[in-house]
Each structure stands twice: as C-alpha cells, then as structure tokens.
Amino acid sequence: MQVVEEKLVDSRNSILKKIVRPIDDDPNPAKNHGLGWLFLAVWCFILAGTASYITVNIAPGANGSGIPEVMAYLNGVNIPDYIGWKTYLTKTFCVVMAISAQLFIGKEGPLVQIGSNVGQIVLYFIPIDGFKYF
Numbered sequence: 139m140q141v142v143e144e145k146l147v148d149s150r151n152s153i154l155k156k157i158v159r160p161i162d163d164d165p166n167p168a169k170n171h172g173l174g175w176l177f178l179a180v181w182c183f184i185l186a187g188t189a190s191y192i193t194v195n196i197a198p199g200a201n202g203s204g205i206p207e208v209m210a211y212l213n214g215v216n217i218p219d220y221i222g223w224k225t226y227l228t229k230t231f232c233v234v235m236a237i238s239a240q241l242f243i244g245k246e247g248p249l250v251q252i253g254s255n256v257g258q259i260v261l262y263f264i265p266i267d268g269f270k271y272f
Contacts, residue, residue: 139234139245146238150181185239189232197228203243204229204251211254226255 158174193200199219211217219225233248 139230142234143237146185146234150178150238153181154178182239182241185235186241189235189239192228193232197225199225200229200232200251202251203247204249205247208250208254221255221258223259226252226259229255 154174154177157177158170197219199217199221207217207220211220229248229252233243233245233252236243237245
C-alpha cells in the first residue's frame with residue numbers, strides 16, 4: 139500500500155511542478171499557480187470521489203474506520219458484508235486512493251479491518267480440521 143501511495147503522490151507532485159514552473163520569458167510567473175490549484179483540486183476530487191463511489195456501491199461493509207467495526211463484530215454484532223474478498227480488496231484499494239487524495243485518514247484503523255479480513259479468509263480457506271471449530 140505504501141509503495142502505491144508514494145507513486146501516486148510522486149506523480150501528482152511532478153505534474154504539479156510542471157504546471158506551476160515559471161516560464162523564463164513570462165513577466166508574471168505567478169499566473170500558473172491558479173492552474174496548479176485547480177489541478178490539485180481536480181486530482182484529489184477524482185481520487186476521493188472514486189474511492190467513495192466504490193465503497194458505497196461495491197462493498198458497503200468497507201466503510202468506517204475499522205476499529206469500532208472489528209470490536210462490534212467480535213462482540214457478536216452482525217455487520218453485513220463485513221468479511222470477505224470484496225470488502226478486503228475494496229478497503230485496501232480505497233484506503234490507498236483516499237490517502238493519495240490527501241484525506242485525513244490514518245492507516246491504523248483500516249489496517250485493523252484489513253487484518254481481520256485476512257485472518258477470516260485464511261481461517262475459512264485453510265483445510266485444517268482444527269479451524270472448523272472457529
């Protein structure tokens with residue numbers, strides 16, 4: 139996740155530097171800053187909007203921070219579509235996009251939910267008789 143986030147942020151920054159770079163012959167080099175702000179706003183809006191759309195429409199169980207949902211799930215609360223491949227992939231992909239869109243979310247809460255999904259998937263897909271108890 140970290141590598142993909144860094145690639146997205148680096149590509150955004152390189153495009154932004156090309157837009158805001160002052161032209162030597164230009165008497166007013168600050169006029170490119172408005173275009174830079176517009177690019178940054180559109181970039182962040184596209185990433186955050188895509189992440190929101192995917193979460194709401196494909197895997198609604200992936201919404202939320204992750205820690206309260208795991209605690210509720212462990213206490214017996216039935217959360218529909220909270221565990222599974224679809225939720226795992228959606229949460230992983232959308233957290234990367236949201237962090238790259240400069241949203242103020244931490245990785246710790248979503249990683250708790252991603253880890254619980256990985257644990258549950260491994261528990262159900264390993265054919266060991268001792269795991270059937272769980």
